[in-house]
Amino acid sequence: MMVRIQVNQESCIGSGQCEMLEEETFVLDDDTGISQVVGTGLLPADRAEKVIDMCPGRAISLTET
Amino acid sequence: MSTAPTEAPLSPNVTDASLYLDGIPYDRFAEMRATPGLVWHDYHDGGFWAVTRHADVRTMSRDAEVFSSAVGHTNLWDLEADALEARRSLIDTDSPDHTRLRRLVARAFTPKNIRRWEDTVRVITAELLDEFVEKGQGDFVAEVAAPLPIRVILTMLGVPVEDAGYLVELSNFLVEGTGETQSIPPDAFGNTTELRLLPFNSPASHALFEYGEKMGEMRRNDPQDDLVTSLVQAEAEDGDRLSGSEYRNLFHLLVFAGNETTRTALSHGAMALADHPDQWQRVLDDPSLIESATEEVLRWSSPVMHMRRTTTKEVELAGTTLGAGEKVVMWYSSANRDDAVFDDPFAFDVGRQDNAHFSFGGGGPHLCLGAYLARLEIIVLLEEMAKRKLHLTRLGEPVRAPSNFVHGVLSVDMAVEARA
Numbered sequence: 084m085m086v087r088i089q090v091n092q093e094s095c096i097g098s099g100q101c102e103m104l105e106e107e108t109f110v111l112d113d114d115t116g117i118s119q120v121v122g123t124g125l126l127p128a129d130r131a132e133k134v135i136d137m138c139p140g141r142a143i144s145l146t147e148t
Numbered sequence: 149m150s151t152a153p154t155e156a157p158l159s160p161n162v163t164d165a166s167l168y169l170d171g172i173p174y175d176r177f178a179e180m181r182a183t184p185g186l187v188w189h190d191y192h193d194g195g196f197w198a199v200t201r202h203a204d205v206r207t208m209s210r211d212a213e214v215f216s217s218a219v220g221h222t223n224l225w226d227l228e229a230d231a232l233e234a235r236r237s238l239i240d241t242d243s244p245d246h247t248r249l250r251r252l253v254a255r256a257f258t259p260k261n262i263r264r265w266e267d268t269v270r271v272i273t274a275e276l277l278d279e280f281v282e283k284g285q286g287d288f289v290a291e292v293a294a295p296l297p298i299r300v301i302l303t304m305l306g307v308p309v310e311d312a313g314y315l316v317e318l319s320n321f322l323v324e325g326t327g328e329t330q331s332i333p334p335d336a337f338g339n340t341t342e343l344r345l346l347p348f349n350s351p352a353s354h355a356l357f358e359y360g361e362k363m364g365e366m367r368r369n370d371p372q373d374d375l376v377t378s379l380v381q382a383e384a385e386d387g388d389r390l391s392g393s394e395y396r397n398l399f400h401l402l403v404f405a406g407n408e409t410t411r412t413a414l415s416h417g418a419m420a421l422a423d424h425p426d427q428w429q430r431v432l433d434d435p436s437l438i439e440s441a442t443e444e445v446l447r448w449s450s451p452v453m454h455m456r457r458t459t460t461k462e463v464e465l466a467g468t469t470l471g472a473g474e475k476v477v478m479w480y481s482s483a484n485r486d487d488a489v490f491d492d493p494f495a496f497d498v499g500r501q502d503n504a505h506f507s508f509g510g511g512g513p514h515l516c517l518g519a520y521l522a523r524l525e526i527i528v529l530l531e532e533m534a535k536r537k538l539h540l541t542r543l544g545e546p547v548r549a550p551s552n553f554v555h556g557v558l559s560v561d562m563a564v565e566a567r568a
Contacts, residue, residue: 093247094243094247095247096246096247096250096251096254096513097250097251097254097255097258098254098257098258098515099254099255099257099258099259099260099261100259102258102259102260103258103259103260111255111258111260115251116251116254116255117251136511137511139511139512139513139514139515140247140513141210141512141513
């Protein structure tokens with residue numbers, strides 16, 4: 084199952100964990116160092132769960148659909 | 149505000165720094181992990197709740213709103229308000245201050261950007277190992293574990309390498325400051341500041357602040373492509389982003405954390421490899437194990453043994469109800485041996501899978517900034533040792549730091565031999 088994720092820009096601390104785990108979905112902005120979702124933001128549910136769990140700023144969540 | 153426990157305390161003692169001269173008191177932690185709820189621990193200026201199980205450390209680490217880093221102190225003892233303010237770094241802040249400070253330095257330490265330093269780390273490591281092999285034996289800490297990380301962090305900061313020795317010396321005095329005694333007088337290094345206003349209550353912090361100021365001044369006048377330049381520019385562009393006190397404390401933190409903790413991991417890693425030759429042989433036979441061996445070295449070493457938080461409101465943890473304003477201490481050294489998570493936790497296993505150690509903290513916003521730098525340094529050390537087929541043998545017991553905070557090794561004599 085695919086799920087869609089989002090980044091809360093307020094709580095992102097710029098650790099880059101998400102960029103390491105899912106480089107096609109997250110990229111740290113060059114200027115701000117804050118994570119951005121690129122592309123569709125869709126991930127398999129298990130991988131989404133992992134990246135949400137690993138985020139130190141608790142900044143990644145599923146979008147409500 | 150501190151509520152006394154209803155039942156008689158077990159009176160464990162895991163804070164006496166002299167205990168650590170014989171290593172981490174793992175048996176005491178095992179007893180605390182087996183005790184239901186949280187265990188109350190007496191301490192000089194008021195006790196704390198000891199959090200010793202992996203699951204509870206994890207829960208706490210991830211709830212920074214309830215378990216504050218900005219209130220009281222992140223070390224065991226409380227600080228007066230002015231001291232806390234003067235010493236406040238990334239470690240002792242909550243969001244939004246923490247987020248703002250962290251973002252100023254985070255970019256240099258992302259997994260992706262840390263990879264750019266691999267060649268630098270490799271050159272430094274190779275040089276130190278080759279010198280050590282040529283000597284054949286010596287203190288592994290002085291020969292390899294101390295100089296490696298300090299040279300790397302100083303290169304990143306932009307500090308001249310000839311000052312490395314001085315900064316290692318300062319760092320050793322800082323570790324001492326977490327214990328009960330200081331071997332240097334309060335006015336060492338020309339210090340005139342009250343010790344309680346200095347990180348680790350140490351005059352060495354004054355020296356490190358002063359060094360950082362001098363570096364900052366140099367980079368303000370002559371910007372370079374390094375971390376100090378990016379910090380002083382953040383300070384200059386907009387005073388709201390980084391105050392003078394924040395700069396000093398951040399510089400202090402980067403130097404201290406960038407060398408003391410990784411030095412500890414490398415020292416314990418070397419001892420573990422010497423003490424478990426079968427495990428090192430596994431790595432030599434199959435270098436693809438270096439990644440899991442690195443995580444095992446991290447779990448094994450628990451470089452930072454605890455961090456303290458203070459509750460901002462009433463909360464229940466592990467069945468114990470905590471009031472607001474209570475001290476709660478997460479013992480990573482205990483979580484890293486919790487058999488609820490790790491099979492055979494006292495076995496050093498370079499092939500260990502799903503190694504959810506807490507040597508970089510239990511998750512949450514205070515996750516170690518330098519985690520990927522530390523990993524890189526351990527990986528490269530293991531790779532370069534494997535490439536040379538180096539075997540380490542212990543020549544004696546380590547001299548451990550008398551600290552309940554950093555699992556430090558001051559020296560450990562070893563023989564090194566390249567076996568073809």
